[in-house]
Amino acid sequence: MTGHLKNIKLWNIKIYYIDSRPRGNDFMEGVKKNRVFIKTYGCQMNFHDSGLIEDGLLKNGFDKAGSIKDADIVILNTCSVRDNADHKVVSEIGRLKGDKKIVLAGCFAKQIKLKKEFGVNINNADIPADYCFAPDEILSIPEILAGNLEKNYNGGIKGNGFKEELKATAEDDYQNFNLVEEYFYNKKIDSGFATIKIIEGCNNFCSYCIVPFVRGKERSIPFKIIYNSAKRYADKGVGELLLLGQNVNSYLSPDDVNKKNKKDFSYMLESLTKIDGIKKIKFLTSHPKDFNDKLIELISANDKISKNIHLPVQAGSDRILSAMNRGYIRRDYLNLIEKLRKKCPDAAFSTDIIVGFPGETDEDFEMTLSLMDEVKFDFIFGFKYSPRPFTKALEFNDDVPLEVKKERLERVFQKQKEIKSLRGGYQPL
Numbered sequence: 001m002t003g004h005l006k007n008i009k010l011w012n013i014k015i016y017y018i019d020s021r022p023r024g025n026d027f028m029e030g031v032k033k034n035r036v037f038i039k040t041y042g043c044q045m046n047f048h049d050s051g052l053i054e055d056g057l058l059k060n061g062f063d064k065a066g067s068i069k070d071a072d073i074v075i076l077n078t079c080s081v082r083d084n085a086d087h088k089v090v091s092e093i094g095r096l097k098g099d100k101k102i103v104l105a106g107c108f109a110k111q112i113k114l115k116k117e118f119g120v121n122i123n124n125a126d127i128p129a130d131y132c133f134a135p136d137e138i139l140s141i142p143e144i145l146a147g148n149l150e151k152n153y154n155g156g157i158k159g160n161g162f163k164e165e166l167k168a169t170a171e172d173d174y175q176n177f178n179l180v181e182e183y184f185y186n187k188k189i190d191s192g193f194a195t196i197k198i199i200e201g202c203n204n205f206c207s208y209c210i211v212p213f214v215r216g217k218e219r220s221i222p223f224k225i226i227y228n229s230a231k232r233y234a235d236k237g238v239g240e241l242l243l244l245g246q247n248v249n250s251y252l253s254p255d256d257v258n259k260k261n262k263k264d265f266s267y268m269l270e271s272l273t274k275i276d277g278i279k280k281i282k283f284l285t286s287h288p289k290d291f292n293d294k295l296i297e298l299i300s301a302n303d304k305i306s307k308n309i310h311l312p313v314q315a316g317s318d319r320i321l322s323a324m325n326r327g328y329i330r331r332d333y334l335n336l337i338e339k340l341r342k343k344c345p346d347a348a349f350s351t352d353i354i355v356g357f358p359g360e361t362d363e364d365f366e367m368t369l370s371l372m373d374e375v376k377f378d379f380i381f382g383f384k385y386s387p388r389p390f391t392k393a394l395e396f397n398d399d400v401p402l403e404v405k406k407e408r409l410e411r412v413f414q415k416q417k418e419i420k421s422l423r424g425g426y427q428p429l
């Protein structure tokens with residue numbers, strides 16, 4: 001078994017995968033026909049990652065369980081963006097009884113690992129999981145489970161330490177992307193819709209957000225891999241693609257950073273629309289500060305690009321936007337919406353709003369409601385602020401009482417209801 005293990009580096013993290021080319025009976029020896037159930041929390045990125053984990057496991061002799069109850073191995077692919085996401089996972093683990101193997105993966109898993117690494121004493125730093133894989137380690141899950149390798153709470157096999165792997169070079173990354181493409185992007189197709197992750201991580205460090213800590217720095221996947229994946233999907237009958245990333249607008253193919261005609265997000269979008277069979281392309285998530293004129297022109301001129309645009313604003317007050325480190329002010333955001341509406345009159349907008357950020361006064365909050373009035377979003381996702389480990393905002397005084405946060409959130413939803421009743425709406429991506 002061990003002789004067939006390959007080690008590759010994905011972005012800056014070394015991963016291990018199983019070479020799935022046929023090579024005799026010895027390969028399946030030791031692989032247990034265990035039934036696995038994957039429960040996914042959080043965003044579209046996580047659902048995409050769960051698909052990769054599942055594909056890897058099925059290729060390596062595991063069976064899919066119909067429910068947690070029927071499973072021998074339960075993989076919780078977790079979210080950590082708000083504290084209630086953490087609580088959900090901790091409660092789920094508490095409910096998992098018997099001799100099931102528990103695999104913790106994703107953003108909450110990384111949070112736990114960071115807490116251990118930095119000796120942060122927070123009560124959920126020790127939870128009873130058998131394995132713990134950060135988002136950039138999930139591709140090694142099939143190998144670890146298939147090999148029944150020694151239980152290692154830190155994820156990865158022995159010697160696959162997080163710090164050590166940061167030494168990988170950009171050249172290594174690029175070469176190894178080809179292996180990643182061969183193994184993981186050759187996915188089973190069961191509908192006319194597919195998601196492709198184009199960029200991972202984030203460099204923005206919004207002060208409330210744990211994502212840059214748990215998903216790491218921004219890494220774009222080479223254009224060639226994305227293009228080939230989209231082409232392969234289209235050849236198999238997929239007509240609709242959803243491109244995913246924490247900030248898709250800052251996509252830049254890593255093989256092309258010094259050339260004149262950069263393979264940026266607009267270049268990629270346009271290239272994918274030219275693939276025979278691709279009828280619609282959606283994308284998530286955009287950052288207002290990186291949504292440039294070139295992209296607006298492209299969206300307006302190309303019918304294959306969805307005009308349902310998710311553009312998180314978070315707050316309507318400049319004071320709060322600055323404390324959030326969002327990189328734009330209210331006027332910039334409104335100008336962007338105006339530009340988009342002028343060029344794409346049929347565009348529909350959705351957004352994220354956080355209420356109760358530290359220091360948010362009644363006046364600040366009213367600015368958020370008035371921004372909603374101005375934009376008239378088609379859909380909103382509203383949240384109460386909750387402090388996240390490792391973030392800048394953790395140093396701020398979380399001074400808005402929970403009752404006030406709840407009341408403000410209710411008013412945001414009420415406002416949206418009124419707006420929607422006046423202008424209808426659409427379903428978010």
Ligand code: SF4
Nearest residue numbers: 202204205206209211
């Ligand atoms: S842009 Fe801000 S909110 Fe979005 S993932 Fe990056 S740090 Fe988090």
